[in-house]
Amino acid sequence: MTLFRLLPVLLATLVFAAHFLRADQPGGLLTALCIPAILLIPRRWALRITQSLLLGAAVYWLVLLARMAGFRQEMGMPWGRLAVILLAVALFTAAAALSLGSRALRAAYPRTTPPDTAPASTSTSTSASDSASDSASDSASASDSASASVSSSVSASVIAFWLTAVMLAFVQLKVARPMLLAERFWAGGGWPTILGLSVYAAWITELLLNPARQAKTRHRIWLLFSAVFFLQLTLGLAGVEHMLMTGKLHLPVPAMIVGGPLYRGAGFFMPILFGVTVLVLGPAWCSYFCYIGAWDSGLSRARRPKQTAGPWPRRLRWITLVGVIATALALRASGAPTWLAVALGGGFGIVGVALMLRWSRRTGTMAHCSWYCPIGLLAVTLGRLSPHRIRLTDGCTACGRCTHACRYDALWEDDIARRRPGPSCTLCGDCIGVCKHDAIGYRFGGLSPASSRAVFFVLVATFHAGCLAVARL
Numbered sequence: 001m002t003l004f005r006l007l008p009v010l011l012a013t014l015v016f017a018a019h020f021l022r023a024d025q026p027g028g029l030l031t032a033l034c035i036p037a038i039l040l041i042p043r044r045w046a047l048r049i050t051q052s053l054l055l056g057a058a059v060y061w062l063v064l065l066a067r068m069a070g071f072r073q074e075m076g077m078p079w080g081r082l083a084v085i086l087l088a089v090a091l092f093t094a095a096a097a098l099s100l101g102s103r104a105l106r107a108a109y110p111r112t113t114p115p116d117t118a119p120a121s122t123s124t125s126t127s128a129s130d131s132a133s134d135s136a137s138d139s140a141s142a143s144d145s146a147s148a149s150v151s152s153s154v155s156a157s158v159i160a161f162w163l164t165a166v167m168l169a170f171v172q173l174k175v176a177r178p179m180l181l182a183e184r185f186w187a188g189g190g191w192p193t194i195l196g197l198s199v200y201a202a203w204i205t206e207l208l209l210n211p212a213r214q215a216k217t218r219h220r221i222w223l224l225f226s227a228v229f230f231l232q233l234t235l236g237l238a239g240v241e242h243m244l245m246t247g248k249l250h251l252p253v254p255a256m257i258v259g260g261p262l263y264r265g266a267g268f269f270m271p272i273l274f275g276v277t278v279l280v281l282g283p284a285w286c287s288y289f290c291y292i293g294a295w296d297s298g299l300s301r302a303r304r305p306k307q308t309a310g311p312w313p314r315r316l317r318w319i320t321l322v323g324v325i326a327t328a329l330a331l332r333a334s335g336a337p338t339w340l341a342v343a344l345g346g347g348f349g350i351v352g353v354a355l356m357l358r359w360s361r362r363t364g365t366m367a368h369c370s371w372y373c374p375i376g377l378l379a380v381t382l383g384r385l386s387p388h389r390i391r392l393t394d395g396c397t398a399c400g401r402c403t404h405a406c407r408y409d410a411l412w413e414d415d416i417a418r419r420r421p422g423p424s425c426t427l428c429g430d431c432i433g434v435c436k437h438d439a440i441g442y443r444f445g446g447l448s449p450a451s452s453r454a455v456f457f458v459l460v461a462t463f464h465a466g467c468l469a470v471a472r473l
Contacts, residue, residue, distance in 0.1 A: 388456055391441070
């Protein structure tokens, strides 16, 4: 019965695909054929996205009708039959879109997966007496949080889809040199890429909005981004030049985002991308988009954080930032050879990896990101311009679960007492899912914590999908 109800959708997309086939636009043809595949995802947001795409196709038919009718009028050619046919196709496509709103189909597409009713576990077990005394309030808090996540996830996923689609379509249409990877290998291949990454953004938005799954999802998509980044670098070095953005290699060391342009006096794409991300998402660059930070995160999770590092390791990043800037300017002023600059940048990166292997594994804190990386310092400093925040409420019992979840040295006793994370917080959100009292959450202007969380993760998913599309050096 469900397949029968989807028959108008299949017919409408086939007619849409036939238009691109006749126009010799293979990218549009493949994109149109992929639209019904979205309905294979058993989620309500997939139903709404398909519905909105079909309504967009109906508008496309009307625009095409106006354009072709106007052309035929100017040429003195008959246009009445053309208008009737295209109007009928537009109406049929719109009807197919509206059919997806039927009660039977909505019942077949649940809003989301059944939410976990308990926060993610930590490496520290609580006593049986604490569990017994808190069980009633914990269950109510988890239930409220799950309900808020479910109610907002559908709309948030749809918004993430369209934000990603619009952003990447702008890149596809306005950037002269192809930025989307598929477009470099196949003219028109950018459009299926845009559709796929937009659906991906909608999917991870749903996962991130589930508090009990958010931390695991963050680590997985972060590792995926790092893997894609370095795989493309490897293939570029192996001779597949289309894998590189400009054909000129840059060291994959975060500090070179600042040092490289200062030394060369050019190449400001990465500083601009970094700056825009920080202004929109604050220091979340360090917990979602840094291609090396995922390594530090994985190594630090070998054990729980031991104790606060104190002020000195945190001040080390000021030393490294000043050192990177001064060195880059000195190399440029002295006319130093490129090999020396590359050697110094590579050495800086090797020291950072050694710090991960030694101290991140030993302390349970992301030592490279929290104590050493100058880009991390810029992110948390400039990130104060962003309106996104994490705050604790008076319902906090100082149980310490958030401390064990935080790998950025940002939630120790003093921070909890002040009801706000320390200066090294990157808005990763791992602490929120483990709070059994719902006493910690995102803040964005005057919005509620649930709405603030939705806004934040919609933007995270959009930028993540966009960065996957242009991850090459």
